[in-house]
Amino acid sequence: xxxxxxxxxxxxxxxxxxxxxxxxxxxxxxxxxxxxxxxxxxxxxxxxxxxxxxxxxxxxxxxxxxxxxxxxxxxxxxxxxxxxxxxxxxxxxxxxxxxxxxxxxxxxxxxxxxxxxxxxxxxxxxxxxxxxxxxxxxxxxxxx
Ligand code: 5GP
Numbered sequence: 001x002x003x004x005x006x007x008x009x010x011x012x013x014x015x016x017x018x019x020x021x022x023x024x025x026x027x028x029x030x031x032x033x034x035x036x037x038x039x040x041x042x043x044x045x046x047x048x049x050x051x052x053x054x055x056x057x058x059x060x061x062x063x064x065x066x067x068x069x070x071x072x073x074x075x076x077x078x079x080x081x082x083x084x085x086x087x088x089x090x091x092x093x094x095x096x097x098x099x100x101x102x103x104x105x106x107x108x109x110x111x112x113x114x115x116x117x118x119x120x121x122x123x124x125x126x127x128x129x130x131x132x133x134x135x136x137x138x139x140x141x142x143x144x
Pocket of ligand 1: 012023035037038101103121122
């Protein structure tokens with residue numbers, strides 16, 4: 001069994017949290033932010049992350065995880081409406097062997113349409129104007 005490495009404050013999502021890198025944010029509060037995945041597996045693919053520096057489910061405080069789950073549910077309901085989705089896929093990966101690539105805990109919220117497969121992970125960067133329009137749709141649904 002491999003030991004779990006320490007949290008790396010230079011990971012991409014920590015840099016987004018500090019405002020060092022841009023993101024199409026759709027929701028934020030004092031504990032959580034949600035923003036669009038830059039390489040969406042389906043339109044509207046959103047990531048929900050804690051502000052707390054947690055690497056993944058193995059080290060996050062239970063109350064921070066609970067709040068991430070609460071916001072993931074809000075985003076799922078908004079995404080279903082905003083993208084007229086038939087369903088929602090939720091994914092969350094832990095450590096490299098578990099499929100994790102970015103080591104700050106995140107929950108994927110992916111709107112799905114019947115018969116339409118997800119693109120493979122990291123298959124294509126979405127155009128910024130498309131992400132901006134999708135983020136606007138999600139923000140409107142979350143506000144509504
Ligand atoms: P995981 O760690 O769960 O395998 O996936 C990491 C996710 O982060 C991927 O879906 C990938 O497309 C997304 N991602 C990687 N780099 C960036 C970035 O700079 N900005 C955003 N918004 N998403 C990213």
